[in-house]
Amino acid sequence: MNKYWRSIEELNDSSKLKQEELTNEIANKKALNDPESIETFASTRRDFLKVFGFSVAGAAVVASCKKPVEKAIPYLVRPEEIIPGQCNYYASSYFEENEYCGVLVKVRDGRPIKIEGNEQSSLTKGGTSARVQASVMSLYDLARYKEPLATGEKITWEKVNNEIPQKLEEIAQADGKIVLLTSTVISPTYRQVITELQERFQGLDWIQYDAVSSSGMLEANDRSFGKAAIPTYHFDKAKVIVSFGADFLGTWISPVEFTKQYSSRRNPDLKEQMSRHYQVESMMTLTGSNADERVVIKSSDEGIVLLNLYNEIAKQLGGTTYAVDQSSTDLSFIVRDLLLSKGESLVVCGSNNPDHQVIVNAINSMLGNYGATIDMISTNRVKQGDDRKMSQFVEDLLNGKVDALLAVDVNPVYNYPQGEAIKDAIEKLKLSVAFAKEKQETAEACKYILPLPHYLESWGDTEPTDGKFSLIQPTIHPLFNSRPVQEVFLAWCGKTGNYRDVIKFYWEANVFPKQTDNTEFTSWWNTVLQRGVFDEISVPEEQPIIDVTSLKATTTRIKSVSKTQGDVEVVVYEMNGKGNGAMANNPWSMEMPDSVSKVSWDNFAAISPRKAIELGVDNEDMVALGDLELPVFIQPGQEENTIAVALGFGRSVSGKVAEGAGFNVYPFINVVEGRRMYQAFSTVKKLNKTYPLAMTQTHHSMEGREIVREAVLEEYSRKANAGNESHERHEKHHVTLYDEPEFPAHQWGLAIDLNKCTGCGNCTIACQAENNVAVIGKEQVRNRRIMHWIRIDRYYSENPENPKTYHQPVMCQHCDNAPCENVCPVSATMHSNEGLNQMVYNRCVGTRYCINNCPYKVRRFNWFKYANNEKFDFNVNNDLGKMVLNPDVTVRSRGVVEKCSLCVQRIQEKKLEAKLENRQLNDGEIQPACMQTCPADAIVFGDLKDPESRISKLFEHPRNYHLIEELHTLPSVGYLTKIRNPHKG
């Protein structure tokens, strides 16, 4: 055998070497078993590098695992209608705070996340209001009651249903007084349930109580027509609208419905048929800010002005006139206009004084408006609260004449003038039961607190106007242990079963027979449920004849008020986005800037510029109105001696959002002979204190710039581009050395009709809901950092005591030559080939150069981390509130810029749908959130590449212009000039 050797040494003495190897091996093995000797091993450079390399790699791997693992559990058995990632829409109805709206609820993966308008509704026709938009957030409110409570302790529903009826029975047996206090009930089935309850407990008194009442109208119509109801109005049929302090576009009766009607008549292409709107008021309301002409009067003069107007018209038409003090306000031009459009005019009044309403009825009757613009047959049911019944109840309650109170979704402790006294009285009652959705003053004073489901969790039906039915259907399983009040009442009556069946039963018996098209109830029910609404075909009826004597009795009470009653008049009103305070814990609603003042998070004393000089106060100074201290906001257009204060703030018991926001001004409401009057006299005194107000706009003049272009109808009918002459000139100057941008398939554009837009701010909240726009709180809003992607700029011009007002929604203009795009160092914002200016959040490093270079200042920066941050304890800081987020839109992180995307997720969704169906997109198929819900139909979205699309036509319209178009930014958003229609001569 050959001998193989590795080295000379081995060859010479192989045994020794082998021995050496062996001993080393053994030593090594030993060492491995001996922990002490392992420690003595010196690490080498190689070892160091290994360890170093391993730890760097490890650190890199660990650091790259940025996101915590979140587990999603798939459906084992998938519900038939749910496709993960796709939305379902369910028709339903909104009725809160006396506001009705037909809605579609967008449900994604079992969660309602957005409210859209229901186009099938013949009342609201697809429009919504900001409150409706914000209502979905209230579903996920941490302040909601989660369990039935008895004196603060959790109890079961079984116990509730045992104990309470027993106690009620006892009280009823002893001839005690039981009061059921609800807000207006427009549900026919609910009414029936209440009737049953009344039958079960003899002596149960049902009182409907509205926080902001229209009882004066009910009473006046009772006097005039013998029918205590609110008529339906048709602003679309009125050529001349005269409103005495009625904020019908903002808060009065049915604002969404009225805005739809009103805006349809605000088209200058109707020429002479375009409506003319006069507003006679003492404070600047949203409606007043849209009027063609606005007359400022003292609210205490309203009766005299009305009666004078009546007399003038009566004189011309040969009616009876009544003696009254001469009013100092000349309304002869209104008289002339009203007489010219008899049967085509509409006079409305917002006062809760029945005397004023009686005069208004007489005027409308003389002008032949009943049956034309006003319908007294088919009446509006959204406000049925009777002030005198309520004040009688309060009196009884305070005098200890009431034994038991069932308060359903009402909050008199907060929103009745004698709230504190009511609270004490409730606490002394034998039985007090509150049905409430979320933490509120009255409920906390009651012994039992029974949680109510949110309207998105419950069944229900409504009849907001005679013959117009609609359904409420649940879109999510109740989040908490709540039960519909109707079910509870039925249980107390000894009936079981769920409320849906009760509704179905009622509809089968009462509503189904009102139609003849369908003979099978279930199929009809399913259709109605799908559509959400059912309109009874109404048979035309003769309008009731006005009782003229009602006016005579009234006129003696119309007197001018002597000046000795205090320094100033105080007018109490609701802000259109905030309502009466029931929604105060809703962060979207709270943060929405008021449509007129642009103040968010607070109410204030609105003082006229002249009065402010007289008092020596400026914005944010405090004044004392009687006992109440309020911050000053100088409001142009305010009557000199009138101070306006908004309801709905200063909640003492509420969730965290409403805490400390504003001041409760309900105590200002005067109860005169049982009627609540929303005017008062007060002293005013400057205090040496200030209070910060979060204003989103602080400069109110356009500085002569062509920002809102305007003309009057007369000029417009002579020249189509009236007020917009410069557009043509600027268009000619659009030359460039660079390549024109090319859009091969689509070019999205948006047109906004400034004549239709009322500035209500609904789009702001719709956008916020759709695009997960963060709520940032008062302090940050005050720092001018509001995140809203669409803001409504509001300008004034001319006389500060009675200015012209302009509302202009401004969102990203999606410029084809965008100044923001070329300055971003990292290309985080760029142009799509469909004309969209896109924001890439992942890429943005937050230099904010784009913000600076945007001429429209529509870009928003995430100054802080707004999600999961204790300092911003709003909805995205808790798991419940996060359920409202739209999964299609990223929640932006700290340090990135964001802005309007023209709802790119909606564009993509519809494009995909069309692609799957192998067809072209239809015009109007894609609707951004702002457009979908606009009650005024002021926003139109579409494809500019399609010459037949509505948007292309609007872009060709002589009224169309672009904001700051002289900069050659080539915006994809167009504005149509504002055309006012003031009286001639």
Next chain:
Amino acid sequence: MYNTEFRGKLIEGNKSLGQISQDIVRPIDAKTPRWWFISMGISLVMLGLGLYAKYITVTEGIGSWGLNNSVGWGWAIINFVWWIGIGHAGTAFSIFLLILRQKWRTSINRAAEAMTVVAVMCAGLFPLLHMGRVWNFFFVLPYPNTRGPLWVNFNSPLFWDFVAITAYLLISASFWYFGMVPDFATIRDTTKSKIKKAVYGFFAFGWTGSSKEWLRYEALAFILGGIAAVLVVSVHSIVSTDFAVSVVPGWHTTIFPPYFVVGAIFSGFAMVLTLVTMIRKLYKMNDFITDSHVDAVTRVLIFVSLIMGTAYFTEVFIAWYSASEYEYYMFFKNRVFGEYAFQFWAMVICNAFIPQLFWWKKIRSNITAVFIISLFINLGMWFERFNIVVTTLAKDFLPAAWAGYSPSYIEILLFIGTLGLFGAGVLMFFRYIPMIAIHEVKSVAKYDKPSHERKHRNHEE
């Protein structure tokens, strides 16, 4: 001593070459004076406050500043431009005066260059910190990546800015450092401390002073100087494009590049003046930094101040002449007579009027007055940047979006922090680096060797 026809002696005190070395190196070997520790302490406290502000900025967000949806840039960018302006002087001083063969620069240029490096470092902090997501700052770098590759936006002035500033910082730091190599060698050779010998020896790169080395050294200085000369003009021109490329009134002007460069030189020279008057006073360097040096700088300042005044006037004139309503509003209703009139007039008075006092020889030769005026110029230049950055953003096109701006305490602390950094940097420079370029000063002394001659004469006698 070197006598020029116009300037007379550039160095006073009839010093021999050895004396020059000794005089300049003395503070490095001497015991550190008490005032140095006190000033360093104050600077470090300021630096610490700045660090705190940075911590808050990075952990909480830019929301801790006073900015808003309309005014996206504030003190951070004002201070950035201000520091960059100051950082201009050193290199400008060396390069321009080198080109103009102004030998008198040799006593001052080292200090000026040191100031440049520290000021540019101060300036560089702000663009980084003002980013919403500073941890992603590398997105601004054009590096090959796996995202497409996704490149930076070469159209963006902020990218130009980034390139210009890093280039400027690199070049001015190298220019400064290589200029010091022979002097480090001098210290290495003269010091008695072993540590110093080692440290300065390390930085001296083994300099022996051979002719070959000097030859290469000169060539390097020349090349770096050539590059730096371009950068001096480019860096502030590019900073000005951060504004000039935009569309907003008050920024969108073609005058900005020259206006910024001149403004930068102006503020830089003023800061040089502030520093050298301090060096003179603290280290008794009157022989090197003579009254005529101060005089020369003040004369330059008069001239530049006139240019500044002209620029201000031109801007206002063009705002009227252009008949652009936005420009007109910006200048006449916002700056000259409007809400920001104080800042505007503070700028004009400090920059265009106060330096005109230098026409009087009495003021030029009064070092206290010169010192105070130099501070005024620094203040005025700060106001200039405030005028540009804030007044424009506060009131641009749509009045509904107009919003005021005031800095939060965090922004103020950030600025104080950079002042601390600057102070600490300059103090370190005073303490550890020859304040005056020894070899360059020797070069202006070489034609005139009084002490040597004197010795020679003595021998003859």
